[in-house]
């Protein structure tokens with residue numbers, strides 16, 4: 001049974017299609033993320049699910065029932081807004097009680113429910129605080145508590161961490177995941193930050209220009225991207241452009257602009273003669289001599305230290321290749337001549353992306 | 361050095377404001393207050409006491425006129441709020457950026473012409489031989505010309521028309537500050553239209569509502585030309601009594617006492633209104 005499913009959902013504003021033929025099924029109790037660049041239609045999709053926009057086509061079902069005919073206040077999906085939208089003229093307790101009072105719950109049950117949910121989000125006894133007395137992270141938790149007290153079928157979160165500073169964002173990522181476990185509610189989380197999506201989700205849908213490019217577990221998206229867009233958007237990768245030469249099985253030979261030849265696995269329907277891009281993950285690369293076609297020579301351009309995710313930038317021709325170098329164990333020095341190598345199945349070849357993969 | 365300069369600029373900035381308050385507001389009020397507690401007993405001979413106020417309170421005509429003025433002003437304020445709120449909502453939330461300025465200007469139009477001309481405009485429209493009455497006769501809707509001036513209804517309509525801008529402006533400015541996401545959150549959490557209006561929009565707009573109501577009420581209670589010209593002899597507006605004391609009777613002492621009474625009473629009404637609605641000046645007007 002799926003808590004939320006959408007079929008062929010489409011939204012057009014005039015001639016512009018913001019969301020196009022999106023289908024998704026979210027199993028009960030899972031954490032589902034929609035990851036995509038700014039303006040790709042994520043908010044529009046969520047607003048359709050919440051009932052603030054009418055789809056131009058397609059269906060939305062919650063717990064198996066179509067909700068297209070229901071107004072927003074009758075749908076049991078609650079939403080954490082991008083800027084939280086806590087009611088500034090109410091106290092924390094009143095904010096949380098608002099939904100319960102709208103449901104006409106008996107007065108004597110509201111108080112204990114509010115206290116209990118505050119306890120669950122780790123802010124017990126804060127009922128009488130004013131909203132502007134809370135820190136960013138506390139507001140976040142109140143916004144979630146305000147929804148969770150209503151026991152929704154699905155909780156929608158629209159980039160709720162966007163307004164927080166980096167440190168707090170890292171912290172809230174983990175906390176959100178824990179809250180989701182604790183409440184055992186289905187979360188639909190929207191973000192343009194790939195690390196948020198990868199860290200927290202059971203499943204991620206990568207969205208681009210109104211369409212879903214791929215739906216899968218974070219590891220699948222990372223290890224087996226279905227398109228150049230996903231390969232470029234999820235995780236780091238060095239991209240080398242070239243022309244696809246001979247293809248044998250899934251292996252293809254690409255002639256780079258500089259004339260070098262590299263071998264990789266063709267991961268979409270590109271055929272000989274197509275302009276393609278080769279994606280190399282930093283951690284799939286090593287310094288050293290590999291098989292022919294699976295190596296490139298260059299000079300060390302710079303060393304970027306960042307603990308376990310330190311990098312070496314190797315310049316070959318006009319490309320800078322990012323090579324993982326955990327804790328800088330390799331010990332190379334800037335300016336030295338090195339070879340970068342990989343195994344052919346970890347270099348992925350996709351048709352060239354129309355915009356050259358520019359991320360806005 | 362720089363501290364002295366800072367202090368000097370503070371003084372320079374503050375002086376005109378202080379002078380304005382002192383010379384144009386406090387001093388005249390003190391003068392009125394002073395005149396109101398003296399009584400003429402002979403040529404250039406005065407006694408001091410509260411006789412003017414006692415006269416005012418013991419004379420039912422004066423008392424009732426003041427109460428009537430207050431009631432009508434409250435009514436005008438309420439009507440201005442009821443009519444002004446949707447207009448303000450439209451300007452702040454629904455209208456496009458470009459038409460917003462035009463709509464604001466349209467609300468300003470009543471203020472472009474003077475009080476007097478505006479009142480005469482209403483008279484031209486509403487009198488027995490006026491435009492509306494004549495048109496209705498011509499169309500055969502009524503058989504006899506009717507007099508639409510000189511009744512409370514007309515006075516109220518004229519006053520609402522005059523003061524509604526002062527209700528709309530503060531409302532628009534508070535409503536513009538409201539994030540639409542608050543409304544959506546209100547619906548999303550299960551609120552009906554009525555709930556969202558009552559529990560989110562009204563509390564949010566409260567500073568604007570209070571400011572608008574105070575301005576509107578004070579302006580209405582203190583207005584003179586509109587009630588006199590549109591209401592004629594029946595208007596019994598309190599400012600008319602003040603005018604009579606000062607100009608017709610040349611009794612400055614009791615006129616001053618009337619003036620002070622009007623100020624005190626309207627202030628009391630505002631205070632009572634704030635208390636009744638659980639608001640305070642500090643948390644509403646001063647907040648924004």
Ligand SMILES: Nc1ncnc2c1ncn2[C@@H]1O[C@H](COP(=O)(O)OP(=O)(O)OP(=O)(O)O)[C@@H](O)[C@H]1O
Nearest residue numbers: 013016018036037038039040041042043044045192
């Ligand atoms: N009411 C509307 N009328 C016309 N176009 C709209 C409307 N709402 C959204 N759009 C357009 O739809 C596209 C998708 O908007 P949306 O807000 O869903 O993007 P998003 O993925 O949430 O982006 P972000 O990450 O920046 O929030 C945008 O190009 C936007 O201009």
Ligand SMILES: [Mg+2]
Nearest residue numbers: 042043044158
């Ligand atoms: Mg958005």
